[in-house]
Amino acid sequence: MTIRAALLTYVGLLLLLALTVASTFVPLGAGNSLINLAVAVAKAALIGMVFMHLRRSGLLVSLTVAVLLFWICLMYGLTLNDYFTR
């Protein structure tokens, strides 16, 4: 990671923060939650890829993160399918 990359990431994160806060003043119903979720995922991806070096990490670390995402999908999928199929 270079200072330039870190700075660009930081500016990107602040712009995404401004976007998500600004979007709350536009009533879009469920669209607001979707925008917030998309922005949060984008911010997390920026922090993970650049600040946490996941872009250049080896197979073992990538696999570890994939395991986390897998368990989260399992936990949320099995719990929320009950709510959405009632």
Add this chain to the structure above:
Amino acid sequence: MSAEAQGHATGVEPSGEFGVFVFLVSEGLLFSALILGYLVARLAPGADFAAGSRELSLPLGTLNTAVLLSSSFCIALATIWGSERSRWARLAALATVALGIVFLCIKGYEYFEEAQKGLLPFRDMSDRYPKAEPQHLRLFFDVYLALTGTHALHVISGIGLVGGIALFWRRLARPAHTLKLAALYWHFIDVIWVFLFPLLYLAR
């Protein structure tokens, strides 16, 4: 297994990085379970989380998010300068700690304001909201306290970790490397807040 043999042919340097990520996965699952609790409470019939969210201070929440993002940028700079053996690394680590303390102060002030309004902690709010089904507001603030409280405990331990490395910089065998591992934890705390902020403050 010798330290050199660890991580052989996996693309991982024998650095402790893998161990930190395994720890972060367990932390990630802890917060995922808490956030799932939030979602289940929010999806419950009649739950009015929007009313709870409107009681929170959006300006302070936004400011705190910016503070935490800045602290992540600071510790990213610290790791870059650390790998270049620059003396700025230690200063940037101290700036990260300072921003972490600012975050906690703002959060503490928010808790104080909410306590003044009678929203925290664990209060029955039927006197304050006689018509608005206060138990649903109560549910929001219980979940809010659990999520932000657990996060704040992580910020406190992060401050101890990064602050300790900055203070004992000269006594550590590989300070820049230790800081790099601590930075992973700090960024993780930031990622968690990135998800908590919209769930709690923007559910209006």
